[in-house]
Amino acid sequence: MVYVMFTVENITRYFGRFKALDNVSFKVDNGEIVGYVGLNGAGKTTTIRICVGVLRPSSGDVVVDGYSITRQKREASFHIGWVPELPIFELDEKAIDYFVYLAGYYGLSRSEARRLGKELFEQVGLSRFMERRLKHYSLGMKKRFALAVSMINDPRNFFFDEVLNGLDPKGIAFFRDLVKRFKREGRAVLFSSHILSEVENIADKVVFIHKGRIIAVKTMDEIKSMVKPALVVKVSNPDDKLPKILEKYGEVRARDGKYILVFKEKPDKNQIVKELVENGYSVEEIRPARTSLEKVFFKLIGEAGEER
């Protein structure tokens, strides 16, 4: 039987009287990377903590490879890897010792765990720091350590909570490559971030969460199509007629000597250049405007806000 790798089913979670999650549902398939995007405090971490079984939902359930996290915690945990937002361990321990300890919960003997530890520390780039105490680890190293631990049982489902946050470029590249590899290996990955562009190049699908509610689930293509194309045009000899000419192509906004053209459809750059040159303008710059994914994000939030 092939399961949908994991499904989040109507989870609601209260902290006291505060409803941090409101009927959250989504699913992540085999070989799928799902971005989980929302502002700080939206409920991403709370969702993930519930998914990995360290926090109980007030209602609802998460089913991982067919096991309910609330009713079959032990079995479900065998299928889950988790790199927390801020990995916290018992810091007085040596990394490899703590790894062996945690591996014990998976039924590994000391020697098995040591052998596996060597291998996984190597994979995550920590082999030089195995004997170091965890309190001397940097944030990036802690995330790598958490990753090594989460790979003990070679699970098919991974939860990365703001994993790129606070990492140096090397670390960012490492985790991006890793996630892509996981996808190729057919694992299911949930990748949370408060920045949509962070998941742009890796996610297949984005689940948007806002104030504890899922406000949209969109494929990356859908999201990209929501971004209107635009061009930045700069000429060295602008005059009053210039906007008139540009208006034929789309909406015109002028900003510190530059003109930004926003189009309904994909514009023909060459045609615009041609016309400007014919009218005696010397074109200094013409390039696509940096598309703002975050605008899409805010637009979605805005709509959700209006709905309420």
Place this chain on the structure above:
Amino acid sequence: MKRSLVPVIYDFKRSFLRASTLVLLVLFIVAGIGLSYLSYSIVSNLAGPVRTLGIIAMDNGNTTVYGVAYDLVGRQLSGAKILFLDKMGRTIYESRVDGLYHLSFKAPINDRIARVRIIYNGKRADEDVLPLNYVNKTYYILYYANPFSLTESDGVLWMPPDNPRTYAVVSLIMLDKSSGEALLQVLSFNTADHRLKPNYELIIGYMKLSSNGPDTTYINASKLPHIVPYKVINISDPYVRYRVKLDPSYNAIVVRVNGSNETLIIRYDRLRPAKGFMIESMLSSSGLQLFLNFFPIVFLYLAYKLISKPKASGALEFILARPVTKWDLYVTRYVSGVLTALVSSAIFVVALDIGFAALWGIAFGAYTSFLLFLAIFLGLVAWYSFCYLLSSGLKSSSGYLALSIVFYLLFAMFWGLITFLVALQIGAGFTGEAWESLSYKLSMLNPIKVSDLIIYYVRLHYGLVTPIQWINPGIVAGAILAWIVVPFILGYLVFKKD
């Protein structure tokens, strides 16, 4: 599902093999034995690890001594040094003696022995002596160098005046009050020729004396109050040692020379058992008390290290993402604390036992060792359970530390004061039975002291405490179990919440 012992072992190793636990354990063992030694010296000075009794015949400086050196429980001791001093404290003669001894020496004429001193392993027992009799220009001096003895009573008998006379020094050593085991020593000395073997019979019996009156009574009367006969022993050696059973329904043993009126009555109800005396010295030694009162700090800290701190920091959450439930995690870390308690109590009791054996030459015995171990172990577990509850229930780890330290001070440091105040309030007095009963009652409300109820049974076994009616094994087990189980379960209920 495959479960590995690695986490339990690892948590245990982190608990037990941590520097703070080991250092404290070693410290307490050293302090424990050191302080037991201190109390041993106090007891030794009171009861003496070495004793001797004997008789001296001095005839114009020609001195003959006949005696025996033995320890608190009547075993003959080798390598003691005996000194005979005059009234100025000058040594007239000294010699090394082994067990039964027979000495002949020439003392300065007119310098009579006024004091006998025996030294063994640096401990000594002294006895001022006075001549007992003067027969045919010979002084006879009897001595029992065991001053302030609480476990032994001595007396003297003289045989019927069938010339020449025989003296007998008699001593009764109470070994164990609950079983009534005792030792009777008889040292006989023929005044005409001390090399002659004695030949007479002693009739032993029991009687009941009124509650006041002296410890030993010498009577020479044909009529005696009612005596219950026990046995007749034939004395044919200069020194005999008999094991006797003391019947608890009487309070005195009667020793009478067969065929004469020579009678010695030794009461035994006031004697304290030698072994119990040692046990009591160990129980009340500051060594054990130090351990019972201070070692719980280790467990206060363990609960902090294993639950409170990782919970507050969030480290427990990372562990919880492994294939375990909260219950598994809760139990694993509890068990590692219990194992730590188990191993440290076992080590401590063994160390104490070895120290005790080295000091007294007697081991606790299985019963005492086991009860002592149980008391220490269960006491630590009860306190650990309590700390475990606090650490599970409190969000902040500094809050836990503050509260647990307050409770620790209350239970370990101020409990005596609280008991005192309660006694004052209800007028129970500060010694005696009512006080003891109140102390035990209050200890049921205290996880650090609740195992005193087990130690009560050690005391009871050696007759060190008068039986307290309401204490029975069911109540003791119930109180201790409640202190262990209830906090453990409550702790889980709060730990489970998130």
